[in-house]
Amino acid sequence: MTHKAKIAVFISGTGTNLAALLYASRLDDAAYEIVLVASNVSDAAGLALAQLEGIATFTHSHKGISREEQDAAMEAAVVEAGGDFIVLAGYMRILSDSFVERWEGQILNIHPSLLPKYKGLDTFARAIEAGDSHAGSSVHIVTPELDAGEVLAQVRVAIAPDDTPEALAARVKPAEHQLYPRAVADYVSRGYDPEYLYAKVRELALALPETHERDSHGSPGFRVGTEKSGKFFAHFNDQHHGSQHIAVLVKTGSMDELLDLVEAQPEAYFKPAYYGASGWIGVILNRPGVDWEHVGEWLHRSWRSVAPARLTKLLDAADQF
Incomplete structure (x- = not known):
């Protein structure tokens, strides 16, 4: 792989998907490298991992400012780091329409359902309540409409008869860690395929x-x-x-x-x-x-x-x- 896409990862919490993305980027012939980890939470655990692994970090609190102001601060950090793509990994903020439009086709997200089913929150509880046989996660392109962009890849996880949302979520998480790095790599490298x-x-x-x-x-x-x-x-x-x-x-x-x-x-x-x-x-x-x-x-x-x-x-x- 002669070209590596430069990605910025946005997080708000523990960063387990960040870790999956990071260590996949360290494998031979990886299609991308992480140039920035940015967060709206100054003590997000994922920031410590990024710092330990020598990746630049940035924090900017969303409290007391507009969504557009928050996005502008995060965007400036991405541009300074040379990011080509933005990957959301547990970033608990809805992006402004103007920001998404400026980065059209360059922001990816992972959502804990088999889209187009169950956009938004409480996806596992809704899947169980509906009697579905499987839940899972979807990697999609971010658009102004929530969880509505093109689905790039999905992973299916069986729902047990006595499942709880918490137990199901715990099984989906490692499946996500397999899915997200591969889907990101496939997407960011297709311009060279x-x-x-x-x-x-x-x-x-x-x-x-x-x-x-x-x-x-x-x-x-x-x-x-x-x-x-x-x-x-x-x-x-x-x-x-x-x-x-x-x-x-x-x-x-x-x-x-x-x-x-x-x-x-x-x-x-x-x-x-x-x-x-x-x-x-x-x-x-x-x-x-x-x-x-x-x-x-x-x-x-x-x-x-x-x-x-x-x-x-x-x-x-x-x-x-």
Whole structure:
């Protein structure tokens, strides 16, 4: 694993899930490292563990201030530590909508139920009362709506006939400790997984009118037009021809534009060894903070540059309304 995501963990208590995340991060080929443990409780036990293990800590009490002020203080600490993602591990504060929106897709939480069942509190008592056969935990993306974000992974734990909420919670806890590090690792590393990146590009490319897929020089390519006479408007490049990049190759307007972009933003663009002489530019995908809307705009622009006039005229007409 050449890239490790930097995560900040928010806690309010003992930090058992923090411990699971921390020690998983110390294994060979771990996908992330913890750069900060932050809490709203100054004597949270998890802070002592972080300090013992040499991890930076931060505390800021939520008492007497607004939710937005608390979030701003925590966010500033994350930014200073260089965090790419925020992982909630027993953080007993509801985040403000504005904070969640600024970190869209970059905050994860673990919730003690099999979502979408039993959002909120008292999840084990509610599962037992409902007569469910299993309870468990879910790792999900945090959104402004409580416990409603995309579920990334779940673990199921059987409910015994005579279970109490306390006994069930005690059995779910070690299952959580297995689930959370793996789910976090899978999520934060997918931006460097060729299969995930290709699937994203493929979805965007094939959503454009009259497009189809065809391999080109051993890598996936996307064409517009008929199977017989279609023209390529994008290629998926997985570290081909000596490149370190996973990228989508799209057409620029000119060689000058290509060279200007590469010079101004070398972290985002490169000149492909094989295609660059023809004005194709590589939009780098295996990097932090990829803007997929921007990738989609590049694909659309490249598609327009080679699409049949009958298709572009229809789009031009639609743009008038």
